[in-house]
Amino acid sequence: MSDSPSQNVVVRVANVGTEELPQYATPQSAGLDLRARLDKPVVLEPGERKLVPSGLHIELPEGFEAQVRPRSGLAYKHGLTVLNSPGTIDADYRGEIGVLLINHGQVAFTLQPGERIAQLVVAQYARVQWALVQQSAELALTERGEGGFGHTGTK
Numbered sequence: 001m002s003d004s005p006s007q008n009v010v011v012r013v014a015n016v017g018t019e020e021l022p023q024y025a026t027p028q029s030a031g032l033d034l035r036a037r038l039d040k041p042v043v044l045e046p047g048e049r050k051l052v053p054s055g056l057h058i059e060l061p062e063g064f065e066a067q068v069r070p071r072s073g074l075a076y077k078h079g080l081t082v083l084n085s086p087g088t089i090d091a092d093y094r095g096e097i098g099v100l101l102i103n104h105g106q107v108a109f110t111l112q113p114g115e116r117i118a119q120l121v122v123a124q125y126a127r128v129q130w131a132l133v134q135q136s137a138e139l140a141l142t143e144r145g146e147g148g149f150g151h152t153g154t155k
Contacts, residue, residue, distance in 0.1 A: 009061060009122055016096065017055020019114045031069060031119030034099060038113040044103040049083055051098045052117055060091040060122065067121045068099055074117070079105025082118055 015021060022032035036042075037055035044050055060066060068087035074080040083102040099118045103109050111117065133139065144151065 007124075009064060011061070011064075011066075011122065012059040014057040015055055016057065017053070019055055022056070022120055031121045033071070033116040034068070034097065034118045034120050036099075036111050036113060036115045036117045038111060040113065042111045044080070044101060044109045044111065046079075046103055046106055046108065049100060049102040051100050052111065054097040054099060054117075056097045057094055058089070058097065059094070060089070062091050064091055064122055064124055065089060066097075067123060068097070069119045069121060071116060071119055078109050079103060080109055080117075086121070 013021065017035075017037035019035040019037055022034055024032055034054045034056070037053040042050065042052070058066065066089040068082055068085070068089065070081040070085055080101055080103055083100040087100065089097060097120070101111075101117060
């Protein structure tokens with residue numbers, strides 16, 4: 001098995017902050033760590049949400065998106081997560097990437113300038129062409145059928 005991804009994608013980036021560009025923490029990480037572009041520490045009180053700038057503007061190739069996802073350590077240790085997770089950045093967006101953080105923890109959390117606050121995952125996607133049918137009974141049958149929430153149980 002190879003240690004390199006099956007596809008490398010070139011993404012043009014403008015960094016208007018002083019933080020380093022996002023990096024992969026390990027050779028097989030899927031997400032790049034986004035950092036907070038802050039002039040001074042910012043406090044998030046319990047239940048509070050803030051849009052935190054990253055300093056990054058990107059140009060994704062057509063057919064790709066970037067997903068902003070929480071960092072598991074911040075979520076587990078402090079209750080800090082990305083509110084609209086995953087946040088989608090479309091290929092035609094050129095504004096600064098912002099991370100919508102919320103503090104679900106019990107105590108205030110202080111974000112430090114340059115702190116790693118989220119992950120960015122770049123993914124290819126498919127565009128949909130609808131083939132309209134008149135009734136759901138016209139869709140192909142499967143073993144699962146209409147089984148939805150909780151259908152497979154917990155064990």
